[in-house]
Amino acid sequence: MIGAFVGIFEAQFSQCFWAHEEAALGLWTDCGSSLQVALLDMNKTEAESLMQTLTKQYGQERLLFLHCDVEQEEQVKAAFQKTMDTFGGIHILCNNAGILNESTWEKMISVNLVGVIRATYLVLEHMNKLKGGQGGVIVNTASLAGIGPLVSCPVYTASKHGVVGFTRAMSAASALSGYGVRVNCLCPGFVQTGLFSNIPARLGPFSHLKDGTQLLVEKFGIVNMSQVVEAFFELVTDETKDGAALLVFQQERKYMPAVSVTD
Numbered sequence: 110m111i112g113a114f115v116g117i118f119e120a121q122f123s124q125c126f127w128a129h130e131e132a133a134l135g136l137w138t139d140c141g142s143s144l145q146v147a148l149l150d151m152n153k154t155e156a157e158s159l160m161q162t163l164t165k166q167y168g169q170e171r172l173l174f175l176h177c178d179v180e181q182e183e184q185v186k187a188a189f190q191k192t193m194d195t196f197g198g199i200h201i202l203c204n205n206a207g208i209l210n211e212s213t214w215e216k217m218i219s220v221n222l223v224g225v226i227r228a229t230y231l232v233l234e235h236m237n238k239l240k241g242g243q244g245g246v247i248v249n250t251a252s253l254a255g256i257g258p259l260v261s262c263p264v265y266t267a268s269k270h271g272v273v274g275f276t277r278a279m280s281a282a283s284a285l286s287g288y289g290v291r292v293n294c295l296c297p298g299f300v301q302t303g304l305f306s307n308i309p310a311r312l313g314p315f316s317h318l319k320d321g322t323q324l325l326v327e328k329f330g331i332v333n334m335s336q337v338v339e340a341f342f343e344l345v346t347d348e349t350k351d352g353a354a355l356l357v358f359q360q361e362r363k364y365m366p367a368v369s370v371t372d
C-alpha cells in the first residue's frame with residue numbers, strides 16, 4: 110500500500126484492514142496463512158508511530174515500512190522489489206498517495222496521477238500472470254473530484270479525473286491482455302485528514318472560491334475513514350469488480366457506471 114500513513118488509511122488501518130484478512134487471503138493460492146503488509150510512504154515520522162502500534166498488535170514479521178516517494182521511479186521499483194524479497198509476492202496494491210495544493214499544480218499531477226501510473230506499471234512487473242506473477246488487484250484512490258468538478262481545485266480535479274480514466278482503461282487493457290490483474294478506484298467525498306485541513310491555503314489562485322467549496326462540504330458532509338477502508342476492501346474482495354469507480358458518500362456508497370460513447 111502506497112501513501113498509507115497519514116489520513117484515510119492510517120486511522121482505520123488496524124480496525125478494518127485485518128478484519129478482511131480471510132476474504133483477501135482466499136483470492137490467491139500462494140498467499141500463505143496471513144496477510145502481510147508493506148507500507149510505503151515518504152513520511153518517516155508518521156511511519157514510526159504507526160509501525161510501533163501495528164507491530165505490537167500483529168507482529169513484526171507481517172509488517173514492513175519502506176520510505177518511498179512515488180515521484181521517484183527507482184524508489185518505487187526498489188520498494189516493490191524489497192516487498193517481493195520479504196514477503197514473496199504482491200497481490201494487492203493501493204495507490205493512495207496524494208496531495209492537494211493548487212499553487213504547486215505540476216507537483217500535484219506528478220504525485221496524484223503520474224505516481225499512480227508509475228506504481229501501477231511497476232507492480233505489474235510482479236503481479237502480471239504473463240510475467241510469472243499470481244495476478245492481483247490494484248485500487249487507486251481517486252475522489253469525488255474524479256467524477257465531478259471541485260471548482261476551487263481545477264488541477265486536483267484533473268488529476269483525479271485522470272486516475273478514474275486510467276483505472277478504467279488499465280482494467281480493460283489488463284483483462285484483454287490476460288494479466289489476471291483487476292484495477293478499480295475509490296472515489297471518497299470529504300474526509301477529515303491532513304489534506305482536508307487549511308483549505309484556503311490549498312486553493313492557490315482560487316482562494317476566492319473557498320466559500321463555494323464550503324457549501325460542497327455542507328452538501329456532501331464528512332465521510333468517516335472506516336467507510337473508505339470498507340469500500341477499499343469491497344473493491345479488493347469482490348472479484349466481479351474490475352474497472353469500477355466506487356463513490357463513497359457520508360450516507361452510502363455506490364458505483365459510478367462508465368460513460369460509453371458507443372451506446
Ligand SMILES: NC(=O)C1=CN([C@@H]2O[C@H](COP(=O)(O)OP(=O)(O)OC[C@H]3O[C@@H](n4cnc5c(N)ncnc54)[C@H](O)[C@@H]3O)[C@@H](O)[C@H]2O)C=CC1
Nearest residue numbers: 112114115116117152178179206207252299300302303304
Ligand atoms: N481527505 C479527503 O477529503 C479526500 C482524500 N482523497 C485522497 O485520499 C488519498 C489520501 O489522502 P488523505 O489521507 O486525505 O491525505 P493525507 O495527506 O493525510 O495522506 C496522504 C499520504 O500520502 C503520502 N504522500 C504524499 N505525497 C507522497 C509521495 N510523493 N510519495 C509517497 N507518499 C506520499 C503522505 O505522506 C501521506 O501519508 C489522496 O490520494 C487524496 O487525494 C480522496 C477524497 C477525499
Ligand SMILES: CCC(=O)/C=C/C=C\C[C@@H](O)/C=C/C=C/C=C\[C@@H](O)CCCC(=O)O
Nearest residue numbers: 252253254256257258259298305308311322
Ligand atoms: C481544498 C479543496 C477542498 O475543499 C477540500 C478538499 C478535500 C478533499 C479533496 C477531494 O478529494 C474531495 C472532493 C469532493 C468533491 C465533492 C463534490 C464535487 O466536487 C464532485 C461532485 C460529484 C457528483 O456530482 O456526484
